[in-house]
Amino acid sequence: MSLQIYNTLSRKKEKFTPIKKGEVGIYVCGPTVYGHAHIGHAKSYVSFDVIVRYLKNSEYKVKYVQNLTDVGHLVGDVDEGEDKIEKQSKIEHKHPMEIAEYYTRSYFEDMDKLNNFRPDISPRASGHITEQIEIIKNLIENNFAYKKNGSVYFDVSKFKNYGKLSNRTIDELTEGTRVKVVKEKNNPADFALWKKAERGHIMQWQSPWGSGYPGWHIECSAMSMKYLGKSFDIHGGGIENQFPHHECEIAQSEASTKKLFVKYWMHNNMVTVDGKKMGKSLGNFTTLKNAFKKFDAMTIRFFILQSHYRSTLDFSEQAIVAAKKGYDKLNNVYKKLKQSSIENKFGEESISIKTYNDDFKSAMDDDFNTPQAIAVLFDLAKGINTILSSDKLLNKKSLNEVLSFFTNNGESILGLFVEDEPKKDNKIESELIELLIETRNQARKLKQFTLSDLIRNKLGEIGIILEDKKEKTEWKKQE
Secondary structure, eight states: OEEEEETTTTEEEOOOOOOOTTTEEEEEOBBBSSSBBBBHHHHHHHEEEEEEHHHHHTTTTEEEEEEEBOOBBBBSSSSSSSSHHHHHHHHSOOOOOHHOOOHHHHHHHHHHHHHOOOOOOOGGGOOOOOHHHHHHHHHTTTTEEEETTEEEEEEEGOOOTTTTTTTTOOGGGTSSSSOOOOOSSTTTOOOOEEEEEEETTOOOOOOOSSSSEEEEHHHHHHHHHHHHOOEEEEEEEEEGIIIIIIHHHHHHHHHHHHOOOOEEEEOOOEEEEEEOOOOTTTTTOOBBHHHHHSSOHHHHHHHHHHTTSSEEEEEEHHHHHHHHHHHHHHHHHHHHHHHHHTTTTSSSSSOOOOHHHHHHHHHHHHHHOOOHHHHHHHHHHHHHHHHHTTTBBOOOOHHHHHHHHHHIIIIIIIIOHHHHHOOHHHHHHHHHHHHHHHHHHHHHHHOHHHHHHHHHOOOHHHHHEEEEOOEEEEEEOOO
């Protein structure tokens, strides 16, 4: 089966055929950098990281663009009110650009820990003001936009396909909906392309319409088209951005270029807490920095990939703990296989890997079905454990094939099995356990079985399980 992608625009799965053979342009809406990233951000960016990884693994030349919004995103995602970054700058008594810089660094630190690829290009909204002004000038000249009191608004009545992504009509966009009414607009559904800077507004630029700043939506149109062209393959983002953000992007971009803006629209679903969306405005979010204090980054990545990107993911510490148990089982099998390869320990057992490879590919080709792909890893791990539990070993050919499967699929595509940086305390703990095992082994050689049993039992009491193998004694933490 060829790769199928669920296209929000058509509301169905479609065969993926890039605009230019062998090349893929993908743009994903990045964060508004006014606070630390949380689990909801991780859901989105881990999901799209796997998509990019899979496309690259499928031998496409991929250009991945993910923007950073550092101006123009107003509180409430509407056309009136305070800029999110300026608001945070007042709280922290810092310049808005200082806020943007600090939280940008914080964002990339967290994404690196999650083993996300860095985007090929990470453009900033504030660095593309000229491009945004040029698009707005074009829209005014072609009668798709109008000026009012130093601001510029897009006239949705002039774009006949407005609402095609979110399946809404202009008549539905009346007062009382999410679109906040601004009195100077011709139509309540019209949206801001450029806003006049009020007195005291720090982040502002000169334009043909006076001093001001860009609207949130125009930023992504300008940055995506600058680096990917007027038409490109995939535009991704959270489902909450489908309307109004992405709907407005389509309208202003296609009105400006007279071309199809994006071929495939992809939206990840949200993270919930007790059935409610996780978000800063609701105060129910968990930052990644706090989550990393309790859980390994790879456990969180695995937890996210256990749900399909289009499915909701309910967050709780109990769910992360359960995910850790599953991830540890897979990781332990992978480690054992790598150790056998390093030590050249082979046996007579064989295992056919073709079906597992086919099943993994089928799962990923079905709209990047990571839960099903992970299930394939578990099926293979179960088969391997059956062999290892009977004190048998894989032959060299099978071992290499299985290792390649885990490396190519689990590590390269899903981004798993990467060791977290060892904590100093954990390193000391490991060294002490190894020292006790060495002492126990010496006691056994001297037939001091009372001492050797005491060491085993005491380690067992603190959750350290010893397994005596032919070559060495291995240990693991009790699950």
